[in-house]
Amino acid sequence: AQSVSQHNHHVILSEAASLELGCNYSYGGTVNLFWYVQYPGQHLQLLLKYFSGDPLVKGIKGFEAEFIKSKFSFNLRKPSVQWSDTAEYFCAVLGGYNKLIFGAGTRLAVHP
């Protein structure tokens, strides 16, 4: 079955701390992976995506993610978070019939 698992439901960090959000997927086909961000009261926006090629993907706002095929993982990282990164982060895999399967999300709170 296709699924996405995000390890942390809530993360609290201080500004300038480093961030890593875990994501594991289960899907047998060609893997297309995404991270979306949802700022408070807003809709989902794409942070970054992996379709093929370099497994280290750089996205907007200093975020990056690494696709590790052997671990079925696609963890999101940022070396130094800001208060404005406070949001909910969703990992997703593109399943069959172009259906996007989301993880449960991780709520990040960054304190000044």
Add this chain to the structure above:
Amino acid sequence: DAGVIQSPRHEVTEMGQEVTLRCKPISGHDYLFWYRQTMMRGLELLIYFNNNVPIDDSGMPEDRFSAKMPNASFSTLKIQPSEPRDSAVYFCASSSGQSVYTFGSGTRLTVV
């Protein structure tokens, strides 16, 4: 492009009333998705269309929910009769083939 347009942004209705949510996808996108987001269940895919045809409606919670896509530029999600547990944010998204999903701003539905 104006992106995916949803209306209304907010809807407050009384239990038992019919509610209709509207979505205009990005021109040229051939996939359209309806998601529901709640604190308890996160993001749930309700139904999606390809070329105006419903492909998978297994996420539609009950017969009270119905969705249509009469043409490539318009879709509706209807709840009749509405219940308080339907209160959620409903997102519409569209995509083209295996391209990135673009989400609308959502409709926040409150059923009292």
